[in-house]
Amino acid sequence: MKALVCVKRVIDYNVKIRVKMDKSGVETDNVKMSMNPFDEIAVEEAVKMKESGIINEIIILSIGADTSQETIRTGLAMGGDRGILIKTDGQDLDPLNIGKIIKVVSEKENPDLIILGKQAIDDDCNQTGQILATLLNCHQATFASKVEVNSDKSINVTREVDGGLETIKVSLPCVITTDLRLNEPRYASLPNIMKAKQKKIETLDVNDLSIKLDKRVQTIEVNDPPSRKPGVMVNDVDSLIEKLRNEAKVI
């Protein structure tokens, strides 16, 4: 079986983001970038499946500027076999466009399994996997916290839903999006990082894919969130109860 894992380069989750003065977005100059944490979980899941003999090839795909090669290398160091970079000039692409690009790659590579994070921690859209499954007309299993491949090659996926844990059975090919508790991504070892440098990354220009990329959502401005009023410290339980009862009137 072949797996395609899609990874996005985003501002590292430990970085405190700053909104640009002109409100056009958030500051990305000289900011540490990393692989989207949910995509790391996707890579880890594919690597685990390769280790258990279910998958024999893992392709790491990213869409972005040249710098996204680093993100692909991270995936290769974790255990991916080869990479594909769909090169853009670094512009923000709507998830629908991203879905259309991945579809083209997928139709060329014919993976049995496409795994990606449930959302990117920059735009928080939570759409790409669902869009892709719809464009490819295949099953989707989103927000996965457990993936089990059955002997008939169908897959049981346990999904984290609001009311608990839902399990569905899907058939291949399918799109799986990963939730936090699916696994703990490994750190790439130094020898594996060195080995990853020898692995092949194919680069294609997005303009050569004959997809019409259009912007359907315009960002008018980006602002800081409203801040909360500063609170007060209380000295003991009695004054806490008094404040909650008589000032806030919430108990």
Added chain:
Amino acid sequence: MKTLIIVEHNNDSVKPSTYSTITAASKISDKIDALMIGYNNDSAIDELKKSDHLNKIFNINKKGLENPIAENFSNHILDFLKNNDYSHILSPSSTFGKNLSPKIATELDVQQISDIISIIDSDTFERPIYAGNAIAKVKSLDKIKVLTVRPTCFEPCGLSSNVEVETVMFDNTEVSSVSYVGLDESKSDRPELTSAKVIISGGRGMQNGDNFKLLEGIADKLGAAMGASRAAVDAGFVPNDWQVGQTGKIVAPDLYVAVGISGATQHIAGIKDSKFIASINKDEEAPIFNFSDYGLVADLFEILPELEKKL
């Protein structure tokens, strides 16, 4: 302008997220219909009929649609839309809506706008990005707007109406081969986190799962839901679905009580729409105090029994 609401329900009852979505829709236009897809859903329909703001409810009641399999719901919605025109299609941004809505948008070749928190006008909306650390004001250039709505940002609609229900049949619409294995429902006598008026949550400071019993008595007295930080969930103190935060449940109760929670950014992102936040932590430098209306620096193991007794 006409808006369609995709109803979240479990055939027995309507999820509160739907009522918040109706309120959001009422800020866009006054022509709002709702579409419910399910099987043996009479009691959910009886509930939904009472919703204010709705013009009409369409009901697809068909065997095979008892569970919210995204492929099935999407196929039926698409067939429904062949004979019904809407300018806006809204779903709650619960796991139900997040799973389903992008499929509808994709079939219509529209770019969905996710998780809106406010409505500026019929095509301009605000939504959180970077875990709520920034708010983007965005404008849809698509003819049909497909939106998911953050339920905690809109009050539920009133329930004093009696809306007309029309049953629609789609016998030939495909039911997909995805099979529903089951739902391991989190059972609790307490209110649901996402709709509770009061929530009490514990963090890493609780030290172990047993100590969450210290919160139970207080939760009982306050009629509160119980939650936890990601640190407490990752440490295995309590089940996954207790997790409050950007990567867990987004909550907005009248009162949120944070006990032994330091206040990581992703936790704050999930609670900052609460009306009041009270926190108890022994570390006076804990970031949670910067976001709290009331803070108490104390050892929670001494304070919790006292709090329970005095409430």
